[in-house]
Amino acid sequence: MxxxxxxxxxxxxxxxxxxxxxxxxxxxxxxxxxxxxxxxxxxxxxxxxxxxxxxxxxxxxxxxxxxxxxxxxxxxxxxxxxxxxxxxxxxxxxxxxxxxxxxxxxxxxxxxxxxxxxxxxxxxxxxxxxxxxxxxxxxxxxxxxxxxxxxxxxxxxxxxxxxxxxxxxxxxxxxxxxxxxxxxxxxxxxxxxxxRSGALALRLTKLVADAPGGHPIADDLAQAILFESADKRDRMDAFLAGGRS
The missing domain is CATH 3.90.226.10 (2-enoyl-CoA Hydratase; Chain A, domain 1)
Structure with a gap:
């Protein structure tokens, strides 16, 4: 550039x-x-x-x-x-x-x-x-x-x-x-x-935090996307594996 x-x-x-x-x-x-x-x-x-x-x-x-x-x-x-x-x-x-x-x-x-x-x-x-x-x-x-x-x-x-x-x-x-x-x-x-946080989680958190007025449905929809992501499963598996060691 x-x-x-x-x-x-x-x-x-x-x-x-x-x-x-x-x-x-x-x-x-x-x-x-x-x-x-x-x-x-x-x-x-x-x-x-x-x-x-x-x-x-x-x-x-x-x-x-x-x-x-x-x-x-x-x-x-x-x-x-x-x-x-x-x-x-x-x-x-x-x-x-x-x-x-x-x-x-x-x-x-x-x-x-x-x-x-x-x-x-x-x-x-x-x-x-x-x-x-x-x-x-x-x-x-x-x-x-x-x-x-x-x-x-x-x-x-x-x-x-x-x-x-x-x-x-x-x-x-x-x-x-x-x-x-x-x-x-x-x-x-x-x-x-x-x-160190998930990129998609950061994006959606910023989007919801900046949304005017706020609404539980926005939280739910953003979380629904994240719950289906491979990044969420990988990060939680790593957390649980660390807790077991």
């Missing part, structure tokens, strides 16, 4: 994507959005775990303001950023964001779209869009509320509050805070734990 704004490492069970526009603090522009769509297409075709991180001590310091300045109503209705973030959120396998430094505006919304977030002590999350005369329209207005609750979300979205790593951990936005030098190692350890 040829890219100009991302570095991509493909492994057997995961893909590592590094946002890399260091001269712009990894601000998200149209080229990066297009390349993220390409990553999504590859992961939809061949489902694997996804790790997202940023280059140079910054996750992503927002969207490209120069491009935003020139966008109008028609571009807003196209949902340029929101469509790719929604696509990332709906990827078949779990996604992890390793956030070092600033994750602001669109960068924060990208992190919110992932299933799990880890942070370094220097991580900062925020949505300063109203200060630029716009709103956080790529998922923050509802994803952040679901992640940290309405009160904290409104402090971030309406009052410009920024959440540092300690705040993010306390409010449940991130699962863990790790030193910057160990952040990717911890993220890979988390993905390793996920990878």
């Amino acid at each position: 040829s890219t100009t704004t991302l570095r991509i490492e493909e492994l057997d069970d995961r893909v590592v994507v590094t946002l890399s526009r260091p001269s712009a603090r990894n601000a998200m522009n149209a080229a990066m959005v297009g390349e993220l769509h390409d990553v999504c297409a590859a992961l939809e075709e061949r489902p694997r775990l996804l790790l997202l991180t940023g280059d140079g001590g910054t996750f992503a310091a927002g969207a490209d303001i120069g491009e935003l300045r020139e966008r109008g109503r028609d571009q807003a209705l196209r949902g340029i950023n929101s469509r790719v973030f929604d696509r990332i959120a709906r990827l078949p396998m779990p996604t992890v964001a390793a956030v070092d430094g600033y994750a602001l505006g669109g960068g924060a919304e990208l992190a919110y779209a992932c299933d799990v977030r880890l942070a370094s002590p220097s991580a900062v999350f925020g949505n300063p869009e109203p200060g630029l005369g716009i709103l956080a329209a790529a998922g923050a207005c509802w994803r952040l509320r679901e992640l940290v609750g309405a009160s904290v979300a409104k402090q971030v979205l309406l009052a410009g509050k920024r959440l540092d790593a300690e705040d993010a951990l306390r409010f449940g936005l991130v699962a863990e805070v790790a030193p910057a030098g160990e952040l990717l190692k911890r993220a890979h350890a988390l993905l390793d734990r996920m990878a």
Whole structure:
């Protein structure tokens, strides 16, 4: 995959994507959005775990303001950023964001779209869009509320509050805070734990967990598929054999 704004490492069970526009603090522009769509297409075709991180001590310091300045109503209705973030959120396998430094505006919304977030002590999350005369329209207005609750979300979205790593951990936005030098190692350890589970079980668990409202029938149907899988029988046979030894 040829890219100009991302570095991509493909492994057997995961893909590592590094946002890399260091001269712009990894601000998200149209080229990066297009390349993220390409990553999504590859992961939809061949489902694997996804790790997202940023280059140079910054996750992503927002969207490209120069491009935003020139966008109008028609571009807003196209949902340029929101469509790719929604696509990332709906990827078949779990996604992890390793956030070092600033994750602001669109960068924060990208992190919110992932299933799990880890942070370094220097991580900062925020949505300063109203200060630029716009709103956080790529998922923050509802994803952040679901992640940290309405009160904290409104402090971030309406009052410009920024959440540092300690705040993010306390409010449940991130699962863990790790030193910057160990952040990717911890993220890979988390993905390793996920990878030890059955791939189909992970896919269906994510699908049911993300389904709006929830319903016992969805649980039953997903479990019915898994109960008939060879992977379930192999894993349970191994468990029972280990218990007998």
